[in-house]
Amino acid sequence: MRDLVIIGGGIAGAAAFKAAAEAGLSVCLLERAAAGSATTAVTSGLFHGGLRYLAHDATTSLEMCREIAALLRERPGLLSRQVFLWPVYRGHRLGLGLVESLLEYYDRFARERSSPGHFRLTAEETLERMPALEGRGLLGSLAFDEWRADVPGLVKALLDEGRARGGEVLEGRPVSSFAVRSGRVVAARVRTQGGGTAEFYGRAFLNAAGPWAEEVADLAGARSVRLCLRRGAHLIVPQEPPPCGLIFPDPSGRYIGLYPRASEFWVGPTDDPHQGCPDRLEATAEESQRLRRGLATVLPGYGTAAGRTVVGLRPIFRQLLAGSLLSRDYRVIDHDREGIENLVTVVGGKLTSHRPMAEEAVAAVLPKLDRAAPSQALRPARAASRSRLASLAVSVARLAYHVLRHLIAGPDPGRGGEAFRKAFPRD
Numbered sequence: 522m523r524d525l526v527i528i529g530g531g532i533a534g535a536a537a538f539k540a541a542a543e544a545g546l547s548v549c550l551l552e553r554a555a556a557g558s559a560t561t562a563v564t565s566g567l568f569h570g571g572l573r574y575l576a577h578d579a580t581t582s583l584e585m586c587r588e589i590a591a592l593l594r595e596r597p598g599l600l601s602r603q604v605f606l607w608p609v610y611r612g613h614r615l616g617l618g619l620v621e622s623l624l625e626y627y628d629r630f631a632r633e634r635s636s637p638g639h640f641r642l643t644a645e646e647t648l649e650r651m652p653a654l655e656g657r658g659l660l661g662s663l664a665f666d667e668w669r670a671d672v673p674g675l676v677k678a679l680l681d682e683g684r685a686r687g688g689e690v691l692e693g694r695p696v697s698s699f700a701v702r703s704g705r706v707v708a709a710r711v712r713t714q715g716g717g718t719a720e721f722y723g724r725a726f727l728n729a730a731g732p733w734a735e736e737v738a739d740l741a742g743a744r745s746v747r748l749c750l751r752r753g754a755h756l757i758v759p760q761e762p763p764p765c766g767l768i769f770p771d772p773s774g775r776y777i778g779l780y781p782r783a784s785e786f787w788v789g790p791t792d793d794p795h796q797g798c799p800d801r802l803e804a805t806a807e808e809s810q811r812l813r814r815g816l817a818t819v820l821p822g823y824g825t826a827a828g829r830t831v832v833g834l835r836p837i838f839r840q841l842l843a844g845s846l847l848s849r850d851y852r853v854i855d856h857d858r859e860g861i862e863n864l865v866t867v868v869g870g871k872l873t874s875h876r877p878m879a880e881e882a883v884a885a886v887l888p889k890l891d892r893a894a895p896s897q898a899l900r901p902a903r904a905a906s907r908s909r910l911a912s913l914a915v916s917v918a919r920l921a922y923h924v925l926r927h928l929i930a931g932p933d934p935g936r937g938g939e940a941f942r943k944a945f946p947r948d
């Protein structure tokens with residue numbers, strides 16, 4: 522019998538697998554398809570500080586920036602710097618001053634992100650760096666940087682590190698039910714190809730099934746995982762990427778990104794509610810059109826007819842706020858509270874926050890095993906769920922401060938085109 526059986530081999534399950542093996546547990550991971558092939562395979566692929574969430578959830582942004590610092594120390598080979606331009610056109614909802622105020626706010630976390638901070642370019646300087654950009658109506662742009670992640674490489678590294686300590690990864694193993702006795706999960710049952718069932722016994726079980734976490738918890742009779750799934754579609758254009766990433770609004774006004782990869786680029790993601798089962802997941806014609814039309818407004822010379830659209834589901838836990846105000850924080854749920862002693866669920870979060878998520882989940886499992894604490898300290902559970910309203914109030918107040926400061930003091934003259942060229946010379 523293993524100490525821990527993990528269900529789900531996305532970034533959350535893979536990171537928990539590694540953390541559990543390093544804590545000295547005998548651990549087995551059951552993944553119904555291939556590890557890292559679901560949500561984790563269709564993200565924007567950035568380790569970022571949550572610029573989008575800064576205005577309403579700065580606490581999560583700060584935590585993500587601290588994680589970037591740790592990842593840069595521990596896995597520098599899996600990260601590469603990605604420069605973004607945020608071109609501002611006449612008629613855009615966010616003008617140059619507002620975008621620069623937001624980036625000045627983001628610069629508060631620049632040290633953690635190992636970033637030189639933002640820069641401000643005139644329209645001419647913008648077109649000099651990216652000649653294919655639409656020039657009509659262009660007022661200028663703001664430049665900043667994030668970290669591009671080798672996501673398949675990261676999943677592989679986490680699984681290899683867990684395996685090296687004796688952990689076992691079994692792919693193609695869909696968990697279809699649990700054997701539950703006297704308030705304890707005894708075994709996870711997996712359908713075999715021959716139509717039979719294999720049982721995997723464990724002292725504790727960790728549900729890391731991402732968008733399927735609610736479904737997997739339900740299999741054990743646990744009802745406290747309630748998700749609010751949000752669709753995120755990307756258009757993948759199989760064409761040499763432009764020299765920088767881009768941020769721009771789609772036809773609905775939502776700001777999306779262009780993310781360069783080796784020999785293609787991704788455009789997106791959308792952010793809409795998802796109804797129904799997480800299994801039936803295909804991009805709609807409307808999602809695809811929205812992304813193509815958005816791209817055509819900034820890069821009119823790029824053919825958008827080619828390319829396919831992929832979609833993933835953000836496994837966000839249900840909360841009071843809705844839509845774009847939803848926090849991208851994670852939750853570790855101990856089902857002991859509802860009478861299932863040895864089942865824990867970890868859900869939500871980001872690629873960027875995989876490490877604290879995993880360590881907190883494994884720290885929640887350890888007391889169930891009646892084991893001595895591991896030599897390496899794991900992150901204890903956060904004392905209480907942090908107040909979302911407090912984070913919202915602080916975030917809004919700080920943004921207002923930066924907007925006012927920008928209005929009164931004006932832009933920093935040391936952050937113009939010349940400083941940009943020095944910080945980010947062309948390859």
Ligand SMILES: Cc1cc2nc3c(=O)[nH]c(=O)nc-3n(C[C@H](O)[C@H](O)[C@H](O)COP(=O)(O)OP(=O)(O)OC[C@H]3O[C@@H](n4cnc5c(N)ncnc54)[C@H](O)[C@@H]3O)c2cc1C
Nearest residue numbers: 529531532533553560561564565567696731753871872873
């Ligand atoms: C469009 C989009 C863009 C994003 N971009 C970024 C980004 O740039 N940076 C960032 O930090 N974060 C980003 N995120 C967020 C982040 O990547 C995801 O939240 C994260 O990848 C989710 O990982 P996961 O392991 O929870 O889920 P998944 O990757 O979906 O893993 C869950 C796994 O569980 C398995 N499973 C399900 N049911 C069962 C079962 N019954 N038995 C066995 N296995 C099962 C599935 O097959 C799957 O492999 C993005 C998310 C989306 C949707």
